[in-house]
Amino acid sequence: MRKLTFGLAVLALTTIFNTGFVRAQQPAGIKNIVLVHGAFVDGSGWKSVYDILVKDGYHVSVVQHPLTSFDGDVAAVKRVLALQDGPCILVGHSYGGAVITVAGNEEHVQGLVYIAAHAPADGENEAANGKLYPSAYKSLKKGADGFDYIDPASFPADFAADVPLKEAKFIANSQMPVADSAFHAVVRNPAWKTKPSWYMVAKADRIINPDLERMYAKRANSQTVEIEGASHSVFMSHPQEVAKLIIMAAEKAGKP
Template structure:
C-alpha cells in the first residue's frame, strides 16, 4: 500500500509540473500582450501640434493616453530632443506617430525603448544616409510654393498654401493654417538619418493620394521599403491628419493593437 501511495504522489506531482510547464508560457505571453495605451503625436513642418486635435479627441475618447509634441522647427537636433523629452514622460510602451517632416523625427526617435510601433501619416521615412530633401528630388512633389528667404527659415506662400497643403479642407480653415504657419529651418530637411527605427520595429503607413507636398509615389516607396501595413486615402491632401481624422485614428489604433501581439 505504501508503494502504491508513493506512486500516486509521484504521478500527481508529475501532472502538476506538466500543467505548470504547459500554462506558464501562456501567462507570460498574456503579460507581454498587454494593450498599448500610450500614443505620441509628432507634427510636421509649417504647422504645430494643434492640428492633431481631431485625432487626439478620437483616441482619448477610446481610452488612450495621448501626448502631442510641440517641436520648435529650428533644427533637427532640437526637434529630436523635443520628441525624446515627451517619450521620457511615457509610463509604458507607446506608438510614435509622425506627419510629413515628423516622419524623419520618428524614424530616429523610434529607437527609444518606449516605442513599440511607428505610424507614418503622409510622412518621410528616410533610410540610413538619406535626407528627405534628397528623397524629394528623386520623386518631385507637385507644389512650387516653397519660399526660402535669406534668414534660413522656409515657408509656403500663403496665397498658394490652401491648394498645395490643404486642398481637401474648407477654404477658411486652410487660409487660417496658411497665415498661422510656422516658418521652418531649411536645414531640417537636409538632416541625414543615422539609425532608422523602421528597420527593427513594426510600422504602419498612410498614403495621401492627392498629396502635393510629398509625392504619393514617394510615400508608397517608403511604405513598401519599410514593410509597413499600408492604407491609401482617396482624395486626401497633405493635411490628411485634419481632413480624415477618423481614418488616421483607426490606423493608429490598429498599430496599438498590432504592436501588443
C-alpha cells in the same frame, strides 16, 4: 412589479454604461500614443485625431517641437517619450516622419505610424529623397535667414486642399517657418528597420509625391492604407481613418 421593472431597467442601463466606460478606459494593446507634427504647422492640427483617441481611452501626448533644427526636434520628441509610463506608439506627419524615424529608437516606442510622411533610410535626407520623386507644389519660399515657408496664397491648394477653406487660410497665415537645414539632416539608424510600422498614403498629396510615400511604405514593410482624394493635410481632413490606423498599430504592436 413596477418597482421591480424600473429597478431592472436601471441595472441594465448601469451595466451598459459601466461596460462602455471600462472599454473606453481600457483599450486593447498599447495605451500611450505620441503625435508628432510636420513642417509649417504645429500640434494643434492633431486635435480631431486626439479627441477620437482620448474618447477611446488612450493616453495621448502631442509634441510641440520648434522646427528650428532637426536635432532639436528629435530631442523634443524624446523629451515627451521620457514622460510615458510604458510602451507607446509614435506617430509622425510629413517632416515629423523623419523625426520619428530617429526618435523611434527610444525603448518606449513599440511601433511607428507614418501619416503622409518621410521615412528616410540610413544616410538619406528628405530633401534629396524629394528630388527622386518631385512634388507637385511650387510654392516653397526660402527666407534670407535660412527658414522656409509656403506662400500663404498657395497654401490652401498645395497643403490643405480638402480642409475647409476658412480653416486652410488660417493655417496658412499661422504657419511655422522651418529651418531649411532640418530638411537636409542625414538620418542614421532608422527605427523602422527594427520596429513594426504602419503607413497612410495621401493619394492627392502635393507636398510629398504619393509615389515617394509608397516607396517609403514598401521599403519599411509597413502595413499600408491609401486615402483617395486626400491632401497633405490628411491628418486633419480624415481624422477617423488616421485614428483607426493608429489604433490598429496600438493593438497589433501590443500583442506578445
